[in-house]
Amino acid sequence: MKARADRLLALAPKRARMLALPLALIVLAVFYPSYVESLRGITVVGDFVPSLGSMVVMIVFTMMAVGLNIVVGYAGLLDLGYVAFYAAGAYTSAWFASQHFEDVSFHFGAVGVRSDLPGIHLSIWLILILAGLFTLAVGIIIGLPTLRLRGDYLAIVTLGFGEIIPQFVRNADDLGGFDLTHGTFGISPIDAPGFGTTLSDVLGLPASYQQSFDKVKLFYLTALVLLLFTVFCSVRLRDSKLGRAWVAIREDETAAAAMGVPLMRTKTWSYALGAFFGGIAGAFYASFKSGAFPSDFYFNISIFLLCMVILGGMGSVWGVLLGGMILGYLNVEGLATIGTKLNEGGINFDPTKYQFGIYGAIVVLMMLFRPTGLIPERRHKREMEEGVHDQPLYDSTHE
Amino acid sequence: MVGWVLIGLLVFWLVVNVIKEPGEFFNVALIGLTNGAVYGLVALGYTLVYGILQLINFAHGDVFALSGLFASTVIISLFGLDESSGVLVIVGGMLATLVIVMVLFSGVNALIELVAYRRLRHAPRLAPLITAVGMSFIVQNVSLAIYDVNYRDVPNFIPRTDVFSIAGVHYTWNKLAVLMITIPVLALLTWFVTSTRQGKAMRAVAQDPEASAIVGVNVNRTISVTFAIAGALAGSAGIVYLLQFNMRYDTGFELGLIAFTAAVLGGIGNLSGAVLGALVIGFIQAFNEGLSWNAPGSDWTRSIVFGLLILILVFRPEGLLGERTPEGA
Numbered sequence: 001m002k003a004r005a006d007r008l009l010a011l012a013p014k015r016a017r018m019l020a021l022p023l024a025l026i027v028l029a030v031f032y033p034s035y036v037e038s039l040r041g042i043t044v045v046g047d048f049v050p051s052l053g054s055m056v057v058m059i060v061f062t063m064m065a066v067g068l069n070i071v072v073g074y075a076g077l078l079d080l081g082y083v084a085f086y087a088a089g090a091y092t093s094a095w096f097a098s099q100h101f102e103d104v105s106f107h108f109g110a111v112g113v114r115s116d117l118p119g120i121h122l123s124i125w126l127i128l129i130l131a132g133l134f135t136l137a138v139g140i141i142i143g144l145p146t147l148r149l150r151g152d153y154l155a156i157v158t159l160g161f162g163e164i165i166p167q168f169v170r171n172a173d174d175l176g177g178f179d180l181t182h183g184t185f186g187i188s189p190i191d192a193p194g195f196g197t198t199l200s201d202v203l204g205l206p207a208s209y210q211q212s213f214d215k216v217k218l219f220y221l222t223a224l225v226l227l228l229f230t231v232f233c234s235v236r237l238r239d240s241k242l243g244r245a246w247v248a249i250r251e252d253e254t255a256a257a258a259m260g261v262p263l264m265r266t267k268t269w270s271y272a273l274g275a276f277f278g279g280i281a282g283a284f285y286a287s288f289k290s291g292a293f294p295s296d297f298y299f300n301i302s303i304f305l306l307c308m309v310i311l312g313g314m315g316s317v318w319g320v321l322l323g324g325m326i327l328g329y330l331n332v333e334g335l336a337t338i339g340t341k342l343n344e345g346g347i348n349f350d351p352t353k354y355q356f357g358i359y360g361a362i363v364v365l366m367m368l369f370r371p372t373g374l375i376p377e378r379r380h381k382r383e384m385e386e387g388v389h390d391q392p393l394y395d396s397t398h399e
Numbered sequence: 400m401v402g403w404v405l406i407g408l409l410v411f412w413l414v415v416n417v418i419k420e421p422g423e424f425f426n427v428a429l430i431g432l433t434n435g436a437v438y439g440l441v442a443l444g445y446t447l448v449y450g451i452l453q454l455i456n457f458a459h460g461d462v463f464a465l466s467g468l469f470a471s472t473v474i475i476s477l478f479g480l481d482e483s484s485g486v487l488v489i490v491g492g493m494l495a496t497l498v499i500v501m502v503l504f505s506g507v508n509a510l511i512e513l514v515a516y517r518r519l520r521h522a523p524r525l526a527p528l529i530t531a532v533g534m535s536f537i538v539q540n541v542s543l544a545i546y547d548v549n550y551r552d553v554p555n556f557i558p559r560t561d562v563f564s565i566a567g568v569h570y571t572w573n574k575l576a577v578l579m580i581t582i583p584v585l586a587l588l589t590w591f592v593t594s595t596r597q598g599k600a601m602r603a604v605a606q607d608p609e610a611s612a613i614v615g616v617n618v619n620r621t622i623s624v625t626f627a628i629a630g631a632l633a634g635s636a637g638i639v640y641l642l643q644f645n646m647r648y649d650t651g652f653e654l655g656l657i658a659f660t661a662a663v664l665g666g667i668g669n670l671s672g673a674v675l676g677a678l679v680i681g682f683i684q685a686f687n688e689g690l691s692w693n694a695p696g697s698d699w700t701r702s703i704v705f706g707l708l709i710l711i712l713v714f715r716p717e718g719l720l721g722e723r724t725p726e727g728a
Contacts, residue, residue, distance in 0.1 A: 145713045160705035357540025363533030
């Protein structure tokens with residue numbers, strides 16, 4: 001007991017150093033709304049500072065990337081259909097916090113909604129949990145039959161699901177006369193979150209985001225909390241027994257199985273938990289945008305998220321955070337800003353038109369020259385350098 | 400068991416359609432045959448590369464689209480083929496276009512392999528697969544940069560009039576032209592793979608790269624040749640696609656996925672399987688979109704094709720003609 005306490009004490013300074021940078025970043029992020037406007041006021045440089053609204057979008061996509069990292073980074077399963085989980089989450093919001101189901105009228109904890117409005121209106125907080133669980137179930141349903149397949153077959157099956165689900169959403173406005181998704185028009189408006197008047201009076205939490213003057217700021221802070229929650233879970237999962245099993249599978253499936261790791265169950269968990277966070281992010285984003293539209297869920301989003309993971313470093317949470325924020329920024333504001341600047345400089349080139357070409361080039365360059373990403377995970381780096389004993393692609397000169 | 404019930408229902412659905420509207424059924428079947436031929440040319444590219452590298456070359460569909468767009472430039476700007484051209488000019492022009500496009504795109508595809516995949520020979524399997532996805536977007540954006548977002552087509556220099564017309568079933572010249580290009584290309588490919596030294600080397604590397612290296616096969620060159628052939632096939636597919644439809648920079652994405660499904664359906668790595676799978680997919684798509692009795696319609700084509708892909712991968716990953724692979728075990 002004493003030895004353990006001593007060891008922990010000895011580690012304390014190291015731990016403090018390790019925590020210092022994340023804590024500083026969190027503090028900077030929490031106060032971002034208060035200094036963003038002065039940053040944006042700086043000449044030239046200020047144009048490149050993302051607005052608060054853009055930050056919300058960036059954080060939501062980063063959150064999905066952290067979720068995808070559980071599947072791709074930890075367990076080494078290439079998922080090219082992650083957008084399906086995003087869609088599942090978004091439509092959970094759409095079903096349970098809008099007037100879509102006009103025939104029923106059910107209110108529970110919803111704020112900022114007149115109680116005589118038709119449709120199902122649940123509290124957004126409840127919906128975030130529901131969306132996570134629903135998406136987790138979707139992940140298990142997709143995962144169970146397909147996770148038996150290895151590597152590239154799995155990639156193509158997930159790609160298939162990623163294509164089917166958006167088309168299903170587009171076409172599901174008439175399933176035997178039942179309108180599930182309102183087709184191409186999507187479902188809107190979706191209720192905004194809030195804590196209700198009671199909590200507002202007691203704890204000072206905002207009663208309703210929709211009716212607040214600081215709407216975007218509130219969404220930003222909520223997104224930040226959700227992202228921190230995701231990162232926390234992700235780190236804890238990585239260091240858990242389950243996380244070690246994922247890495248074992250990633251490195252050598254056969255050896256992992258021989259050591260008693262249940263392959264199917266472990267893989268399905270990675271799939272389901274990765275999906276869970278995608279669902280929450282999707283549900284929150286739908287509430288922020290106040291709508292869920294099938295045009296949002298196309299294949300490129302899956303690739304975009306994958307690109308974040310690759311750029312940051314597969315398996316490295318901090319890397320994925322960095323990669324997610326960089327690419328998220330480029331996607332929401334950066335490329336457009338660069339295009340405007342180029343235009344002002346007399347160069348007629350619109351980078352937003354070629355955004356996926358740019359992301360594709362980033363992926364290829366990273367894979368060729370720095371396959372471990374911007375902030376490599378230690379273990380993954382070793383795998384890349386020393387090779388793994390999983391079946392190599394085509395190894396004719398080695399060994 | 401469930402599989403047989405599904406197949407039974409499918410056959411029943413087709414039979415009812417034949418009885419109700421025989422003319423429509425056979426017209427639709429001819430469309431399916433033509434589309435299947437185009438898919439087959441693209442699917443062969445996937446299957447050749449997969450057979451030799453176990454790599455899904457996602458960029459292949461986009462190489463196909465770029466080749467088709469380029470072919471439209473050759474046909475319109477270089478040869479100026481249109482409705483008024485004489486028969487000899489059309490035949491000569493088409494042959495010349497085929498040669499130019501196939502040669503150029505065999506080079507393009509071999510270059511893609513050289514730049515993007517060769518360095519990753521010893522990397523974990525995920526690495527080249529992800530690179531292939533990235534390459535797909537790069538090639539797609541090259542098409543976008545050159546040809547912009549507009550759809551391109553070529554004049555109807557091969558008439559869309561009937562070759563024959565029996566009892567309301569029409570077969571048009573432009574459909575026949577597709578087969579007139581596809582069949583010789585397939586014959587040439589078969590000859591190359593089965594009867595030349597290089598073809599033999601390709602089959603050897605596909606079976607066991609290490610062992611073929613030991614007996615003196617130049618593995619790298621063989622892989623380059625395989626990519627070159629796949630590129631040439633994509634080039635020919637781009638031309639025949641153009642004879643029927645218009646296309647733009649992102650046409651290759653969806654068509655590539657359909658063609659890949661065809662390759663998996665037939666048994667990936669298996670050449671005749673790819674053609675068979677492509678014909679099956681071509682028919683399924685045409686029947687789904689063209690038949691009038693209880694067909695889900697074109698809104699659902701994608702879901703049906705990918706649903707089929709998932710079912711095959713889950714229940715019969717070796718495909719119709721393939722052998723069992725470790726990936727599917």
